Amino acid sequence: HSTSITAVNVVLNVGAATETVEVAAEAVGVETTSASVSLMNKAAGGTKVQVHEETFTPRLRDYFPETLYWSPSVITDPNGRTHLKFKLADNITTWKMTVLASTKNGEIGVTDSEIPAFQPFFLEHDPPKVLTIGDLIDLPVVVRNYTAQAQQLNVEMKPAAWFDLEHPGKQSVLVSGGESATAVFPFRATAMVKSGKQQVYAASRSLGDAIEKTLTVHPDGMEQHSTVSGIIRGSDNLSLRIPPDFVSGSLQAKLKIYPNLLAHVTESIEAGLERPYGCGEQTISSTYPSVLLLRYYKASGISNGPLQSRANRYLNLGYHRLMNYRESVGGFSYWGHGSPDVALTAYAVRFLSDASGFIEVDPEIIQDAEKWLVGQQNKDGWQPRYGEDDHSLTAYVTVTLAESQKQLSEPLKKSVHDVVTRALAYLADPHRRLSDPYGLAELAIALNLNGEEQQASAIVITLSKLATPEHGGMYWALERNTPFYGWGNTGRIESTAMAVLALSLVTPATVEGRQLIDAGTLWLLQQKDHYGVWYSGQATVNVLEALLKGVDSFKPADRDATLNVTVNGHVKPLQVSSRADAPVLLDISHFIQPGENTISVQGSGGLTAASVQVVADYYVPWAGTTAAESTRLGKVEALSLAVHFDKTDVRAGDLVRCAVDAERIGSRGWGMMIAEIGLPPGADVDRRVLDDVISNSGWEISHYDLLPDKLVLYLWPRAGGTK
Incomplete structure (x- = not known):
């Protein structure tokens, strides 16, 4: 009891923390806050005292993975128990956890569980992931209050250098208990940025939430x-x-300096994943650089290379993705449904055989694929499904089987040996007159693998005479399509890589042979695209194989x-x-x-x-103001892609129809097209329409990938184009 004012200052500071949560039976809620309270009591003499309370300061949520945790191989103790620790993400969701376990004697068990992640008050902030400079967005931020009491909140979008707020960035919002409300923040993208941060806060005196999302803004062009x-x-x-x-x-x-040939391999591990990998061939090709790097580490006696763990992780991911393309008959198909493809199955056998040296691969999967390949051989070789038979497919499959037969056991080993012998006799027949560098290189490699060095050397002599000088290097022109329908400049890269590889394996250690290999290598190094790879998955893998064969001779x-x-x-x-x-x-x-x-x-x-x-x-700058037709002309072929929208002046909720016409002009370029169709920010693509288009297209449209700013279509256009 006193007639004077008593001031009580209370400060509670708990810093932001990152918590590693060990998940047992129930989800663990972790809340980290900072708050300051300054309190003035009323004096006994009736003097009024102002009370000031600062608002709640929430922890910033900024970690929103789609997959919380994945591990392809976890070893338990003898009792089948193990403990895993991982960081719990900031998503407000219920995570579904699936565990598949197996014992040494082949018993398998599967179980599912759930990990709920929830807090009674939170924000939903979901901006478009990709914007164009000049885009004006009215962005709704949903405020959800699952507490029993109404909350008067200050909702704020923090300013950033890459966008301008069209209205004040602070709003006062009243949300009843058990209800939600929406605050709309109009902003305009004004500067180019990659992974630009956008933060939204909401807080009352007792609770709050904060979210940070990242966006990319590119110029208008x-x-x-x-x-x-x-x-x-x-x-x-x-x-x-x-x-x-x-x-x-x-x-x-x-500017990128590659101090040695290995640097090209390490770059391609990440760069290859930036390219589409929606089909079986792309799945293998995006993963193969990891195998090649691990193989180099092993051959060089490097037990713990700087990228070894990452390469192993990518290899495991690629292996499990590839299983989605395996058909019941043993072969592999491009899309995981339909008839297996001969070239793709041979590629899968090659990949799985190499990968088995670093991860656990079911040997029956490889053997089933080889049995299927053996059964597909006709009296002499393998025929392509489409296009002219130029014997390159037979040479490609023969190389794969000749390399894998050493690891086989009877009776499959004898079957593979017989088909390899028959295919080599067919390819080496003088009446075939193989003249294409790609096919000749594959034949030389197959003969060498089969122990026929003299015949392989004769093929290499012919191959050497087909080299063409350019910019201080040498290349081998592609006369026909490759087994994966490579043509044009990409096909020329594939052909040159195969020629360099054949020369490295077969050519005696002569000055002339080494000079030709070096010249081919120099030409290949000049052909990298802006991603850091060689335009296609096949070309990249073949080039990396050729480069790694030359690492020792180029050792700095x-x-x-x-x-x-x-x-x-x-x-x-x-x-x-x-x-x-x-x-x-x-x-x-x-x-x-x-x-x-x-x-x-x-x-x-x-x-x-x-x-x-x-x-x-x-x-x-864009050539026009609306979508138009684009035709890319080349020395041999042309690709045509036309995109038409039925309206270009739209409002929120409007339905926009898009028509796409794709065509390969000419007859030689068999194979698949990948068409990228740009999407405006905030567009919601109707997947049902896309699914109907694919199901009604026959073989013309095989697959699609829906990305934040584009739709990727995998097409096989018929004559006259596909609509």
Whole structure:
């Protein structure tokens, strides 16, 4: 009891924490808050005292994976027990957990469980993942209150440099108990950004929530890429041309130094996953670089390479995805339904045989696929399902079976040996007159694997005479389609890679042979695309196989080097180690200008196998204001893609119909097309329509992938085009 004012200051600070949750029977709720309270009591003499309470400060939720935890192989103790620890995500959801277990004697058990993740008050913030500069979005943020009391809340969108709020970023929202309300925040995307952060907060005095999501904003225009590659030697210059009308601020250019051949393999492990992998062939090709890297580590005696765990993880993922394409008869199909494909099944056998050295692969899967291949051989070889028989498919399958027969047991081993012998006799018949470099290279490899070195050497002599010089290197032209329907420049890369591989395996250690291998390798290094791979999965895997065969001969000295990178007269020193197993990157965006750009790298020192690539990504203005037809012309073929929307001025909730016409002009380019159809932000694509289109298209449309900003269609257009 006193007539004076008593001030009580209470401060409670609990810092933000990341909690690792061990999941047992029930979900564990973790809430971390910070709060400050300043309280003034009323004096006995009747003096009024102001009471001030600060609002609740919530923990920021920013981790929203689609898969919380995945492990292909968990070893238990002798009693079948194990413990796993993982970070619980920030999703408000119920996670479904599936566990499949097996014993040494083949017993299998499966169980499902659920992990609910919930809090009584939360926000739903779901912005479009991809925007274009200039897009104006009225973004709804849903406030859900599952408590018993009404809550008066301040809802706020934090400002960021890449967007402008059209209205004040703070709103006051009243939400009744057990109800929800919506706060709308109009904002305009104003700057290009990758993984730009957008934060939304909501808080009352007693509770709150905060969410951070990431968005990508690109310029308003068509994305373009320019690349140039070369070998670091002397004072050679690279010339990179940038169109003068590119969208200002959109240019991003980087220079990549590959200190050795292995750096190309490590880059392709991640780069390959950026390409579509919706079919069986793409699934294998996106995973194969991991096998090649692990194989190199093993052959080099490297027990714990820097990328070993990542490569093993990707390999396990790829193996389990591939099982979705296995048919009951033993072969593999492109889409996991329908008839198996001969070339794809041979590719799967090759991949699984290589992968079995690093992960657990069911040997019966490989044997069943080989039995199916044996049963598909006609009197001489294997015939392609479509297009002209040029014997390359027979040569390809023969290589696969010739390589795998050493690991087989009877009676399958004898069956495989018989079909290999019969196929080689068919291919080596002088009347066949094989002249295509791809088929000749495969035949030379198959003969060598079968112990027929003399015949293989004779084929290689013929192959050597077909090399064509270009830009200091050598390439082998592709006269026909590959077994995976490669053609054009990509087919030429495949053909050259196979020729280099055949020369490396068969050619005696002569100066001339080594020079030809080196020249082919140099040409291949000049062909990388802006992703860091070689345009297609088949081309990339074949090139990496050829490069790894040459690692020893290109082995650099164990030393560091200082390189002087000159871009349009601007010099930038760069330290590079010959032991680096990944490319060294340098941002040169500020030095690149419209028109011709001159780039040189000097001072290679001990980097005897070093190469350089410059990649420039930029946008150019659209040719028109609406969707139009696009035709890409080449030396041999053309692709045509036309996209038509029935309306371009739309409001929220409007139905927009899109018509797509795709066509391969010409007759030689058999195979699949991948068509990418851009989607506006916030568009909700009706999957039922897509499913109906696929089911009614016969063999023309096989599959689709729905991404945040595009629809990817896998097509096999009929003559005259597919609609």
